[in-house]
Amino acid sequence: ALAAPAIAQTTDKIQWRCTSSFPQSLDTIYGGATDLATYVREATDGAFDIQVFAAGEIVPGLQAADAVQNGTVEMCHTASYYYVGKSPTWALGGVIPFGLDQRGMNAWLYYGDGMNLLNTFYNKQGLQYLPAGNTGTQMGGWFRNEINSLADMNGLKMRIAGLAGRIMERIGVVPQQIAGGDIYPSLERGTIDAAEWIGPYDDEKLGFYQVAPYYYYPGWWEGNLTLCSFINKDAWDGLPPAYQSLLQTAARAANVEMMAEYDYKNPTALRSLAGKGAQLRAFPQDVLDASYEAGMALYDELASDPEWKTIYDSMMAFEVDHFLWTQVAESTYKNFMMDKQRNNLLPGQKTGGGN
Amino acid sequence: ALAAPAIAQTTDKIQWRCTSSFPQSLDTIYGGATDLATYVREATDGAFDIQVFAAGEIVPGLQAADAVQNGTVEMCHTASYYYVGKSPTWALGGVIPFGLDQRGMNAWLYYGDGMNLLNTFYNKQGLQYLPAGNTGTQMGGWFRNEINSLADMNGLKMRIAGLAGRIMERIGVVPQQIAGGDIYPSLERGTIDAAEWIGPYDDEKLGFYQVAPYYYYPGWWEGNLTLCSFINKDAWDGLPPAYQSLLQTAARAANVEMMAEYDYKNPTALRSLAGKGAQLRAFPQDVLDASYEAGMALYDELASDPEWKTIYDSMMAFEVDHFLWTQVAESTYKNFMMDKQRNNLLPGQKTGGGN
Known part of the structure; x- marks a missing residue:
């Protein structure tokens, strides 16, 4: 008596639109939304069909959450810190400066109180929050001149936004809000001195190395960046339980996929950038x-x-635990292996496969 | 014309059995199988129903892959290196000593050639391989006496198996194969001097600290451990495409979930173990x-x-790239944050939340 109506529910045909905050050219981060949509579409033989739109196709990239809130689209794929103008709390679903790294963020989200606390907040904004991607620790960005000490940051015009911009301001930087496409000409003309973006794979595409060759790390304002889907709360509540579960599963899968893709693509891009100067x-x-x-x-x-x-x-309570545990097995193992890498002693380096 | 039969396919009722290599008491690693099964069951309203059995319920834990090969069950959840007796190549789907860490393994599996190459091998064994969980870098195990130099390893009887055991043998250790339940009494009686297990959360349950108090790190033989599901190849080939896709998505989700769960539980267990001596x-x-x-x-x-x-x-070719990239943004950020942790300067430590 239970099975039949439940299965009938699952095969309801549902069509949603998902607006991304990113252009298709940023294929890895944009791919978080298309991965999620593909997993859902395939698992339901197309019965739950989420169509993904690039930034600007329906609404501008930085208004993705607003479009979900007002019901223009059922969901978006975005970074929650784009909306700190509404309230700083929005940033906590993405990352805050000196926050958790990728592993720590997932642990806090999925097993700590992260998801519950964040959804208590986002639900009040009419949204359901699902983590769906990560960039890992980002780079600190591109600088026209070398930074030898804190004094060199003073008066520097840097493209950096949100809470990171507010912190930079306190150490003497003049933060600038500039859209992705305008960064290169601004660096070239010298109207800005520095700009942060993401990491080697994405940064190489925009060519910043040609006009601001000093590439700094780490991006302390993005120890990880958790991308997320916001779903209109009414649309979420109206989903059959099977589709709610599938969306959550697909978002977890998209989360691990994006991190793997960045980790696979960034090293090659880093070598390439170094080769280009x-x-x-x-x-x-x-x-x-x-x-x-x-x-x-x-x-x-x-x-x-x-x-x-x-x-x-x-x-922050979990951050203490996380950076305690990280320094035991994980970091000592990585340190040992990184030392072998620097000394060309890894097996892949013996056979000519290395740097 | 296409949609109707496709949806009909998805709602075929399919019942599978999955034998785990682990007991229910190891709830995190055993949970990889139950998470995967739950995601699949929920997304299909129970139409694709995978029942999970603990080690020993159908076959012993170390014969899980064999049970899938001979069709006793459709799938298992296990560690591929348990089967190095068949051929060392089996280990490569799990981890090898001085291999990749968790992020590197996922990158190589999902975006490098990892999955394709491994499935080319496992398919010949009648199996489809799906990564479905990770422990992260494991601990090096429990020692009755302190190890101050290589000389102290000489003649040491240590519970350690597989390729790690073969390497340990070359540095003078006498490797022992002992089932999990027999480790404690063997350490207590002194018939072995040391034993490796997993990490703080799992190790604490077995109480090794009471009889072998020196807890070493890192477990260089398990820079990560990728748990996997092996699926009988005929059963896999017979699945509707929607269920094949859903299984892959659910396995990715189980992968990120297990890592998050270990990362959440290990720090607390580490503090607890330190408190117990x-x-x-x-x-x-x-x-x-x-x-x-x-x-x-x-x-x-x-x-x-x-x-x-x-x-x-x-x-190994990707390992070179991975440990190059890891030492740029990721490690420098972690190092900075771990230093703050050690100096009680994290926000969670100011408010009394830390150690």
């Missing part, structure tokens, strides 16, 4: 330390917002 | 270096096996 540099310690202090001061101020504080405190 | 120790550098040399010598010998060599060479 990009100058790889670590941020000086005093830049990192000053940024950290400025970040902590900002977070002290944000604690007056109870919505922020509830979620932030949970994330 | 476990003595955390890094392997001395000469132990790691001698093991590495012994490993490379073993791999030189295994290169005469063409099935091994094809897959191994592909994995």
Whole structure:
């Protein structure tokens, strides 16, 4: 008596539209939405059909969540920190400066209180939140001139937004909000001195190395970036339970897929960029330390917002645990293997496969 | 004309049995199979129903793949290196000593040649391979006495199997094959001196800290461990395409879920173990270096096996790239954050949440 109506539910034909915040040219990050849609379409033989639209096709990339809230589309694929203008709390579903890395974020989201706390917040905005992709730790961006100490950051005009921009401002940087397509000419003309983007694979496409050759790491404002789908709450609530479950499963799959794709493509792009003259540099310690202090001061101020504080405190409590555990087995193993890599002692380097 | 039969296909009722290599008490690793089954069952409203059996319920844990090969069950959830007795090549779907870490393995599997090469091999064994879980870098195990240098490893009777055991043998260790349940009494009686298991969360349950308090890291033989499902090839080929796609999606989701669960549970267990007297120790550098040399010598010998060599060479070529890229943004960010953690400077430590 139960099985028949349940199966009938699943085969309801459902057509949704998903607006991405990204152009198709950023194939890895845009691919998070198409991967998710493909998994859902294939598993249902096309009965649940999500059509993906690139940024600008329906609404501009930075209005993707708004389009879901007002019902223009059923869902989007975006980065939650694009919407910090509404409230800083929005950023917590993506990443905050000096936040968790990719493994830590997934652990907190899926097994800590992350998903529940975030959905308590986003539900109030009329949205259901599903993590669906990650870039890993991003690069710190492209600089026209070398940064030798904190003093060199002073007065620097840098394309950087959101909470990271507010922190940069406190260490003397003049943050600029510039759309992706305008970064290259701005760097070329010198109307800006630096710009952050994503990582080697995406950055190479935009050619920044030609006009701002110093390539800094790490992007301390994006220790990971969790991409997500926001789903219109009414549309979510109206889905049959089977499709709700499938969407969650597909989003988890898209999450691991995007990370794997970046991890596969970034090393090749990094070598290619180095071959084209990009100058790889670590941020000086005093830049990192000053940024950290400025970040902590900002977070002290944000604690007056109870919505922020509830979620932030949970994330930060787990961050302590995560960076404790990371330094035991994971980091010591990576350190050992990275040392072999630098000394050309990996098996792939003996047979001519290495750098 | 196309949609109706396709949807009819999806709602075919299919019942499978999945035998796990693990007991229910190892809830995280056993949970990889039940997560996968749940995702599939929910997405199909129960039409594709995979029932999971713990090790020993149908066949012993180390015969899970055999049970799939001979058609006793349609699928299993296991670690591929349990079957190195058949051929060392089997290990490559799980992990090999000094191999990739979790992010690297996923990148190679999903975007490199990993999945294709492995399935070319496993298909010949009558199996379809699907990655479905990860433990991350494991711990190096429990030792009754402190290891201060390579000399202390000489003659040590250690519970460790497979390729790792063969490498340990070359540095003077006497490897022992002992089932999980027999480790504790063997350590207690001193019939063995050391034993490797998984990591803090699983290890704490077995109580090894009471009889072998020195807890070493990293487990260089398991920089990651990819758990997998093997599916009987005929059963796989007979699935409707929608269910093949759904199984792959569910396996990806189980992969990210298990890693998140271990990352969430291990830090708490690590603190708990330390509180109970476990003595955390890094392997001395000469132990790691001698093991590495012994490993490379073993791999030189295994290169005469063409099935091994094809897959191994592909994995090792990517390993060079992976540990290059890892040392740029990811590791420098983690290092910065781990330093803050050690110095009690993380936000969660200010508010009394940390150690």
